Every structure is written in structure tokens, then in C-alpha cells.
Amino acid sequence: xxxxxxxxxxxxxxxxxxxxxxxxxxxxxxxxxxxxxxxxxxxxxxxxxxxxxxxxxxxxxxxxxxxxxxxxxxxxxxxxxxxxxxxxxxxxxxxxxxxxxxxxxxxxxxxxxxxxxxxxxxxxxxxxxxxxxxxxxxxxxxxxxxxxxxxxxxxxxxxxxxxxxxxxxxxxxxxx
Ligand SMILES: [Cu+2]
Numbered sequence: 001x002x003x004x005x006x007x008x009x010x011x012x013x014x015x016x017x018x019x020x021x022x023x024x025x026x027x028x029x030x031x032x033x034x035x036x037x038x039x040x041x042x043x044x045x046x047x048x049x050x051x052x053x054x055x056x057x058x059x060x061x062x063x064x065x066x067x068x069x070x071x072x073x074x075x076x077x078x079x080x081x082x083x084x085x086x087x088x089x090x091x092x093x094x095x096x097x098x099x100x101x102x103x104x105x106x107x108x109x110x111x112x113x114x115x116x117x118x119x120x121x122x123x124x125x126x127x128x129x130x131x132x133x134x135x136x137x138x139x140x141x142x143x144x145x146x147x148x149x150x151x152x153x154x155x156x157x158x159x160x161x162x163x164x165x166x167x168x169x170x171x172x173x174x175x176x
Contacts, residue, residue, distance in 0.1 A: 025049040025133045030140070032147055032171030034060060037081035042169040043120075045147040047072070047132065047139065054130035054139065056110060058123040060149060060169070063115045069154035069164035070123055072108035076144020078170035086146040086170055088160060092137035098157040107137075108145075109162075112153045132175065140175060147171045 028049045034042040043060040058070055075087035089097060090108030098104040099111070107127055115121035131138050139145045149169040154162035 025131060026051070028132050028175065030132060030145075030173040030175045032173045034058075034147065034149060034169040034171040035078065035080070036062070036169050037083075039080065042149065045171055045173075047147075047173060049132045050126065052126055052128060054127040054132065056123070056125050056127060056147070058113060058121070058147065058149075060113065060115065060121045060123075062119050063121060063149065063168065064151075065115050065117050065119065067112045067114055067153040068121065068168070069150040069152065069162055070110050070113045071106070071148055071150075071154075071164075072110070072127070072139070073146045073148045073170075074108065074143075076146050076172045078146055078172050080170075083146075083148060083167035083170040086148055086167070090139060090145055096159040097162055098155070098159065100156040101159065103159070104157075107139075109154070109156075112156075113149070139173070145173045147173065 030047045032045050042062050045058045048055045072090045073086035074090045077085040079085040089106040091106040096103035110125045113121045113123040148167050150164035152165035154164045
């Protein structure tokens with residue numbers, strides 16, 4: 001009994017500094033509504049800070065059935081209709097594009113999203129090591145960030161953008 005209490009007390013003390021070093025952004029999140037070129041909503045995206053990185057969840061609507069590339073782009077500006085204002089993929093480490101590229105990948109690279117016959121698609125992916133606000137390469141730098149859905153699938157290797165085609169929908173991420 002005495003040993004058990006001592007172990008418990010020791011564990012509690014050790015847990016304190018561990019909590020303190022998890023970072024101020026832990027559990028914080030950013031959200032956006034994905035808008036098409038005509039201003040129509042195409043669903044929502046959310047980025048949540050976890051211990052392992054940034055968990056990105058996308059729930060898309062009103063898209064053409066098939067496989068679509070989805071990325072986190074480096075600039076938080078979505079100017080219709082082409083959305084080139086969102087810039088390239090979020091790439092703070094200066095890598096090449098593509099999750100299957102040996103010289104890759106961008107922090108903003110993510111798996112493709114399958115859109116079903118009803119126009120809906122979902123994606124959940126954690127960007128390992130990513131940070132919303134903490135550290136030297138936060139997603140929320142001076143010009144923010146955006147989530148972009150493309151017309152075509154990402155080939156996961158062609159630099160700089162995986163031949164993913166036009167930008168169908170774009171959403172500026174907002175911390176909150
Ligand atoms: Cu993209």
C-alpha cells in the first residue's frame with residue numbers, strides 16, 4: 001500500500017512537467033468553409049493541434065464524384081475564381097511535392113479525397129510534426145493558410161503540385 005501511494009505520488013509529480021511542455025497550442029483549432037468559384041459552400045475543414053501534429057478533417061459537399069487532391073496551401077487568401085492567391089502548398093521545410101517523392105514532401109501534402117455519387121467526401125489526416133502557432137514554422141505565420149480542393153487527384157510525386165489541376169474550392173483558415 002505504501003509503495004503504491006509512493007508510486008502514484010511520483011507519477012503525479014513526473015506528469016506535471018510533461019503537461020507544461022505540451023505547448024500552448026494543444027487542442028487549439030482552426031476552421032474554414034470551403035467556397036467554390038461562384039461562392040457556393042462546398043463544406044468545411046478543420047485543423048486541430050494534437051500531440052503528434054496537425055489533424056486535418058475535411059467534410060466536402062457538392063463536388064464532382066471521383067478522386068480529388070486536397071492540400072493545405074501557404075497563404076490565407078482565397079480570391080475566386082482561380083484561387084491562385086492561396087499560393088503553393090504549405091512547405092516550411094523547402095521540400096519537393098509528393099508523399100511518394102523521395103525528395104518530399106510538403107507539410108501541406110495530404111492523401112486524396114474520394115467524393116461519392118452524392119457529391120460528398122471526407123478526409124482525415126494528421127500532418128506529423130505540424131504546429132498551428134508554436135515553434136519556428138507555425139501554420140499561422142503572417143499570411144495565414146488555406147485549404148484547397150482540386151479538380152483532379154494528386155499523383156503524390158510530381159513537383160510542385162502533383163498535377164492536381166484546377167482549384168475547385170478554397171477556404172481561409174481562421175483560428176478559433
Ligand atoms: Cu493544392
